[in-house]
Amino acid sequence: MTEHSSPYDALLTGVLAVPEGLDSIVADVADIAISIDAQNVIRGIAVNPERRTLGRLDHWVGRDFGSFLTVESREKFQRRIRSHRAGEGGGALELNHLDNASWGFPVRYSLHDVGETVLLLGRDLQAIAELQQRLVREQIARERDQERARGRETRYRVVLEASETPILVIDPEAGRIEDLNGAAALLLGARRDALQGSAVAQAFEGRRRGEFTEALRRAAADKDAPHLEALARRSGRALRLVPELFRASGDMAMLVRLQPVADEERGGSELSDRLAALWEAGPDAVVFTDVKGVIRDANEAFLTLADAAQPRDVQGRPLSDFLARGGVDLKLLLDNTLDARKLRNYAAQLEGVVGTRVAVEIAVARLGRRGEDGLGFVIRDVSAREEATLDEAGAAMSPEAMKNVMDLVGTAPLKDLVAATTDVVEKLCIETAVQLTNNNRVAAAEMLGLSRQSLYVKLRKYGLIDSSGDS
Numbered sequence: 357m358t359e360h361s362s363p364y365d366a367l368l369t370g371v372l373a374v375p376e377g378l379d380s381i382v383a384d385v386a387d388i389a390i391s392i393d394a395q396n397v398i399r400g401i402a403v404n405p406e407r408r409t410l411g412r413l414d415h416w417v418g419r420d421f422g423s424f425l426t427v428e429s430r431e432k433f434q435r436r437i438r439s440h441r442a443g444e445g446g447g448a449l450e451l452n453h454l455d456n457a458s459w460g461f462p463v464r465y466s467l468h469d470v471g472e473t474v475l476l477l478g479r480d481l482q483a484i485a486e487l488q489q490r491l492v493r494e495q496i497a498r499e500r501d502q503e504r505a506r507g508r509e510t511r512y513r514v515v516l517e518a519s520e521t522p523i524l525v526i527d528p529e530a531g532r533i534e535d536l537n538g539a540a541a542l543l544l545g546a547r548r549d550a551l552q553g554s555a556v557a558q559a560f561e562g563r564r565r566g567e568f569t570e571a572l573r574r575a576a577a578d579k580d581a582p583h584l585e586a587l588a589r590r591s592g593r594a595l596r597l598v599p600e601l602f603r604a605s606g607d608m609a610m611l612v613r614l615q616p617v618a619d620e621e622r623g624g625s626e627l628s629d630r631l632a633a634l635w636e637a638g639p640d641a642v643v644f645t646d647v648k649g650v651i652r653d654a655n656e657a658f659l660t661l662a663d664a665a666q667p668r669d670v671q672g673r674p675l676s677d678f679l680a681r682g683g684v685d686l687k688l689l690l691d692n693t694l695d696a697r698k699l700r701n702y703a704a705q706l707e708g709v710v711g712t713r714v715a716v717e718i719a720v721a722r723l724g725r726r727g728e729d730g731l732g733f734v735i736r737d738v739s740a741r742e743e744a745t746l747d748e749a750g751a752a753m754s755p756e757a758m759k760n761v762m763d764l765v766g767t768a769p770l771k772d773l774v775a776a777t778t779d780v781v782e783k784l785c786i787e788t789a790v791q792l793t794n795n796n797r798v799a800a801a802e803m804l805g806l807s808r809q810s811l812y813v814k815l816r817k818y819g820l821i822d823s824s825g826d827s
Contacts, residue, residue, distance in 0.1 A: 386477040388413070388463060393473055396421045396437065407480055410461065426452045426460070440467050440474065450481070461485075520668075522614035526556050528601065529608070531569035533559075542671055543614050545591025545646060556612075560586040560595075572599045572610060585617060591646070592729045641716075641735035644723075647694070649675045649686045652730065661716070661737060663708035675733070680705035680713055684802050688793060689720050693731060697722045702792070706735065715739045783818045786811070790820065 387407045391400040398417050403410050422430045429451040436449050449465045462485050463478040516523065522540035524533055533556050541548040544559050551559060557568035563586060575584045576599040583598045594617040599610050635642055641658035645651050651670050654662075662678050664670050670678070676686040685704050692699045698721040706716045717736045723729040785804065793799040801811040815821045 387480040388478045390416075390421065390476045390478070391470065391473045392421050392476065399473060409482055410480060413455075424453050424455055426454050428452070436467070437474070524556065524612040524614065526569075526572070526599075526610040526612055528569060528573055528610045531555055531557060531565045534609070538668070538672065540614055542652060543591060543593055543595060543616065544588050545593070545652075559589055561589050562587075572597065572612065573601070575599050576601045576610065591652070641733075641737075643675065643733040643735065644730055645675055645733065646730045647690075649690055649731070651675055658735065661706050661708065661714055661735065663710050663712060669709065678706055678708070680707045681803060684799065688796075688799060689718065689733075690731070692794065693720045693722050703738075779818075782814065783820075786814055786818065786820060790815075 387404045388410060389400075389402045390398055393399050398419055398421050401413050401416050403413055416424060422433060425433055433449070433451055436446060439446060446467075449467065450462060451465060452460060452462050454460045462481040464481055465476045465478040468475045468477065516535070516537045519537055520539055522543045523537050524540050525535040526532065527534050533551055533554055536548060536551055538548060541551055544551060546559070555565050556572075557563040557565040560568065568586075571584055575582055575597070583596050585594065585596050587594055596615040596617050598613040598615065600612075601608060601610050603609070635655050638655065638657060641655065641661050643651055643654045643658050651673055654664075654667060654670050659665070659667065659670065662670060674686065675689075676682045679685040681704065685702075689699060689702060698719070700719040702718040702720070704716055704718055705713045707713050715738050717738050719734045719736075721732050723732050786800075789800040789803045790797070793803065797811060797815075798808060801808045804811065806814075812821075
């Protein structure tokens with residue numbers, strides 16, 4: 357090779373008459389050039405000296421080109437070389453080379469006919485392949501990090517929700533609730549999704565955002581009085597807020613624990629202790645709800661009646677979920693109590709979480725002015741005397757009507773006797789439903805499982821429609 361010769365001279369010499377400057381043109385467009393004969397045997401090879409990563413490939417000469425390709429590239433090459441020699445043409449061809457079983461590299465080739473040989477001009481794709489591999493590794497690492505982050509988020513959510521301590525997570529700069537658990541939402545008297553993202557000051561009476569957020573920051577920094585008290589706007593509960601500042605990923609955040617202010621701390625007497633003892637040890641179930649009948653708290657006696665394991669199984673659920681007649685019973689209880697302030701001796705059936713039913717009597721009272729503090733229910737199990745009550749009811753149905761039925765024995769078929777008895781029982785049930793609903797015909801029909809029209813027919817049948825008309 358002369359002083360000014362290029363690595364492509366030997367490749368091109370003898371293949372065709374080399375025009376002046378063709379070797380430099382080939383060097384500019386290719387990192388590797390290979391000529392193969394009709395049997396795909398390599399007759400010449402040249403590597404751009406600037407591509408040192410390709411090394412010396414002189415040992416390829418005289419050997420089958422396919423022996424230096426991976427299996428999938430070998431099949432791809434065979435299809436392409438056949439179509440090229442058939443004159444069908446085609447675009448670039450990407451092949452993966454394999455040399456010495458441990459060193460490989462990808463190359464993009466273009467095919468050119470040079471006399472009786474085919475010249476393959478290739479561009480080394482190792483840099484692109486390495487970049488792609490690096491991107492794949494980074495993508496895998498990113499997905500692994502995201503999976504770990506999701507795992508941490510799940511553990512955080514489980515721990516937050518399982519905590520019986522009401523907790524708020526607040527942005528101390530914006531004064532907004534970033535997160536909270538179900539116990540905190542219950543104390544504040546609102547749904548969790550309604551509170552999340554809202555200004556924390558809006559959850560409390562008479563508080564401005566800037567003033568309230570600043571008061572929380574001061575309390576978090578005050579070792580002598582590390583808390584402040586506020587009145588929850590929706591639930592009306594007096595609460596103690598215990599804030600604590602912390603830093604997460606460089607940003608400041610605030611954790612606020614909510615504690616109900618005990619009655620004795622607000623000037624109550626020992627009556628509070630007695631009421632608390634009655635709440636814990638009393639034989640009757642006691643339930644506190646909001647004005648819509650959603651359970652805020654319930655004592656152990658109610659949990660026993662409802663077959664519930666712990667307070668959180670019933671808190672936040674409507675009381676109608678535990679009444680056999682569901683919304684009908686709850687609507688009657690709420691309507692009558694909010695109008696008359698209290699209701700007593702309402703007969704119903706309590707349905708537990710596993711479907712068991714117990715006969716109960718319910719007394720309910722409105723708490724606070726206009727019921728702002730919700731409702732209090734006292735529920736007594738009367739299943740022990742249910743059978744005796746039914747016997748007494750049967751005896752008190754209508755002595756005259758029962759006597760008339762008895763007088764028919766021996767003079768009428770059993771079918772007629774049963775029909776007469778059924779009429780007596782049906783009339784008694786309709787009278788009871790009308791009384792329980794305070795003559796509300798729509799509610800009475802729903803309670804009996806009748807249409808309104810059917811109820812009116814039966815009321816007329818038994819002469820139960822008074823002269824004052826429908827209510």
